[in-house]
Amino acid sequence: MTASNRLPTGTPSDTTRTALAWAHGARFLTTASQLDQLPQGDLPEFAFVGRSNAGKSTAINALAQRRQLAFASKTPGRTQHINLFELGPKDAPDAYLADLPGYGYATVERTAKLRWQQVMADYLAIRRNLAGVVLLVDSRLGFTPLDRQLLDFVAPRVTTGEVKLLVLLTKADKLNKKEQAAALGVGQDGLADLATEAADIGMLLFSAPKHQGLNDLAETVYGWAHPEA
Numbered sequence: 561m562t563a564s565n566r567l568p569t570g571t572p573s574d575t576t577r578t579a580l581a582w583a584h585g586a587r588f589l590t591t592a593s594q595l596d597q598l599p600q601g602d603l604p605e606f607a608f609v610g611r612s613n614a615g616k617s618t619a620i621n622a623l624a625q626r627r628q629l630a631f632a633s634k635t636p637g638r639t640q641h642i643n644l645f646e647l648g649p650k651d652a653p654d655a656y657l658a659d660l661p662g663y664g665y666a667t668v669e670r671t672a673k674l675r676w677q678q679v680m681a682d683y684l685a686i687r688r689n690l691a692g693v694v695l696l697v698d699s700r701l702g703f704t705p706l707d708r709q710l711l712d713f714v715a716p717r718v719t720t721g722e723v724k725l726l727v728l729l730t731k732a733d734k735l736n737k738k739e740q741a742a743a744l745g746v747g748q749d750g751l752a753d754l755a756t757e758a759a760d761i762g763m764l765l766f767s768a769p770k771h772q773g774l775n776d777l778a779e780t781v782y783g784w785a786h787p788e789a
């Protein structure tokens with residue numbers, strides 16, 4: 561497993577610039593409430609998942625450098641849709657970014673929670689072109705039981721290396737250096753059971769306002785979509 565607490569440095573490398581330019585081209589494609597409404601095909605897809613309020617919309621918007629590409633839901637826990645964004649040249653898209661519903665609102669009724677579980681479990685287990693999962697976890701909270709449950713859904717595909725995993729420890733600007741290092745340590749310990757030899761797992765401290773982890777995030781997902789690059 562790789563872990564990074566790098567702060568942004570001066571001039572980005574060519575690789576970073578390419579990855580950032582690619583991510584900035586993200587555009588909304590479609591929204592789906594069921595898996596069979598998602599486009600089929602072989603384009604690599606990476607999914608952003610996380611507890612609600614973990615900073616998922618903020619991270620997607622920072623990655624795409626758009627103020628409102630991903631919308632924070634106005635009614636907590638009610639948005640059970642998967643929003644899909646397209647990346648790459650407009651006439652020849654080369655990847656999809658999937659924004660999965662946030663989870664963990666205490667006020668959501670049981671039936672909605674069960675429905676969420678089913679959508680996530682099915683998506684993570686079945687979506688054939690799923691290349692990677694970006695799991696957003698508030699760096700001050702670490703993995704919650706629902707994050708663990710989500711990891712369980714995708715674990716069989718992560719441990720074999722079929723699906724890659726990047727954990728973003730969000731809101732790192734709210735922690736001092738010592739707390740950041742501790743959060744990375746706790747996070748890595750929490751993933752020990754997934755870290756097989758075949759698995760491709762990374763972890764980054766992330767701060768949207770400070771752009772911390774942003775270049776690494778762009779490079780990672782670009783790499784997932786362009787394994788030949």
Ligand SMILES: Nc1nc2c(ncn2[C@@H]2O[C@H](COP(=O)(O)OP(=O)(O)OP(=O)(O)O)[C@@H](O)[C@H]2O)c(=O)[nH]1
Nearest residue numbers: 612613614615616617618632633662731767768769
């Ligand atoms: N300080 C700080 N605040 C952040 C950061 N990322 C997100 N936030 C704040 O955290 C709150 C939640 O962020 P969102 O991006 O809406 O969270 P979300 O995970 O999309 O939440 P849902 O829409 O409920 O699923 C907002 O007030 C953001 O401004 C960060 O890196 N640093």
